[in-house]
Amino acid sequence: MLQFKSIELKDREIINSHLAKQNxxxxxxxxxxxxxxxxxxxxxxxxxxDWLFIRFKDNNKRNSYLKPIGTGDIKEGIGIIQDDHTQFDTVFQIRGLTREMIDEIEA
Incomplete structure (x- = not known):
């Protein structure tokens, strides 16, 4: 199970180092x-x-994820958040996907 924590100012460097790996x-x-x-x-x-995972609650208080950010196989990253999501009694969802992101996941 992933160990999620709230984002604090002191996390800026670690989060930005991962965000810089994507386009x-x-x-x-x-x-x-x-x-x-x-x-x-x-x-x-x-x-x-080597993965950054972001989880949040949507307007209906359901847990959602952004696309995993990392240099490995995206299917591995998706599998990790799917495993994490099994603790919740809601539909698994990834938000904010662009057409390019969907194509990458489906490839």
Whole structure:
């Protein structure tokens, strides 16, 4: 099980080091926005095996994830968050996916 924790200012460097590994530059994958919206959406992160995982609650208080960020096989990253999600009694969902992200996951 992943060890998620709330995002704090002191986590900026570790989170940004992972965010820099991907090409998606929209504001939902920006440390400042993740931090600022953290309390409203209970945004949390976990780092393991060179992956950054971000979990939050949507407007209906259901747990959601952003696409895993890492240099490994994306299917491995998806599997890790699917395993993490088994602790919740809600539908597994990844939010904020672009067409390119979906294509990468489905490849």
């Amino acid at each position: 998606y530059r929209a504001s939902d994958l920006c440390f400042t926005n993740l931090y600022c919206w953290g309390k409203k959406f209970d945004t949390q992160f976990a780092v393991t095996d």
